[in-house]
Amino acid sequence: MADAATKVIPEGKVPENANEHCPGPESESAGRAAGCEGCPNQEICSTQAAGPDPDLPIVAERLSNVKHKILVLSGKGGVGKSTFTGQLAFALANDENTQVGVVDIDICGPSLPRIMGCEREQVHPSSNGWSPVYVQDNLAVMSIAFMLPDEESAVIWRGPKKNGMIKQFLKDVNWTDADEQLDFMLFDTPPGTSDEHLSVVQLLRNSGITGAVIVTTPQEVSIQDVRKEIDFCRKASVPIIGVVENMSGFVCPGCHNESRIFYPTTGGAKALCEELDIPLLGSIPLDPSIGQACDFGSSFIDTHADSPAAHAYTRIISKIKSIVVES
Template structure:
């Protein structure tokens, strides 16, 4: 599929971190220094309404809930959470779309068992690739010639594809659209926020691990959400302290595997010890940890997902973790997090609908008011 025509409204000769001519900061921020368009952008000449904004709004008009999945740091499990969130929502009978906007690191096709699939175009736009009748997916990973091909694009071209994904994919009616984003707070994030501003997106889930090297970047992500008006639906701590049955451990003596020997001794001397679980904390929390960080920023803390080898296995197999390993260590915590998220989003929808009914009285109530005045 030819992606060369992707356009984001950002000039082709713009600097790499261009904020876009539509931004109120156009021509004024450090990224604009030396750009040939700086003077024009600073004057506001390019600050016209981007027609893509209405196109995105029209395209997503039949999507009830739109949830961004963010993280300031790569490798914390953001895409894993996005995929398992989509699987779990679909298992609840929801019609779900998963949009992979991590242009340079599209891992979603593998995590959903869709490697090798291709995108097809119809008269109504690009058709998602379907895992099941309830779960459709779109990713640049479906458009690359090979699985190992790198996407070596500058910002404007990446932003152009983001625009195309938001305007050209024919999702139909959805209960949830889960949007997996790149790590960090790049110009791609600015484009995503700008394009979704007219769509009443529900907000974002921010994923982190407990160590400070990840939390430092997530603080920047939370600050980004605050400055751009994105509602944070909650913070998720991934790869938290966990436990495993003793029988799932292996025992090494140098390069020699002595697992069976250890278990044979335990079965003979103390068989009751084989029922024990071993606790481990791979990433000890720094300071107050993610929960304290959530409290500091005034955002909900959705919970902790323990580090669980079976979650990795589910992702490698391209399947639903809760379906494949319902009794695994992280299954219940992950299920509860999704439940909290659904309750938050759908309760807000009920409140919003109730407020609309108050503001817009029925014809009968209007007649009553007129009768009283008469």
């Protein structure tokens, strides 16, 4: 196995146990081909508009100054994907010369505004489009949560309306001025491989996706769903940057012994990555302070810099930066 910190899984590589006759979600025959029979995503793929989306060139133009676009994915909810996205954004923005944007495409469960400490802000229109909410001078966030009347309001939308909102986040938001560059754009996605995932992949088709970071927990019930997420990335030609194992153990602050809370029955993320030849970016132990940092919208890496979890975050984020820059 090659060094996990120096490679990205090639685009379009399909695992051996995948449906060999799947045309891929971006194909004109998606959802209609013979190999689509029985696929749980058949209806979603078949209802996509036929032919090229006329807004794709507009999205590509709007994002032409965005250097790296990274999807943060998870097969299952509750594994800490949004938490990781927020902490990754804070860490990248620690370099004042690095411009970072975060797009919350979890339309029905937008949690990033609280994690980023900007949940009570609002989006304002300008002559160049919507202005994202700035957490700091070089860190901007866009989420549907900024448009809801209060924090308890539910978003009860079907797929087409959710997809339309994601398109607006990319097409109508003024992420950068003409003479500026956004170094990183992070996409926090909902669990699974459904409407939002297909929509963002198709909308970024012309402007390109740098890769995906997949977040899991050690137990087999999460690993099984991550396999589906990997399959989606390969069929949708999304490069895989690597896998992060979250909540990998609990380090006692008193005795410093580590306990396995979620036991890796089948070997966890390490065994999965070895089997599928995917980079394992690292493991993050459980730490109650991470949840507290998210509740208060602060950077855990800054407030608890000496903790084992902060050291794990730092190592993982350094690997992501090195892989992205070299890819």
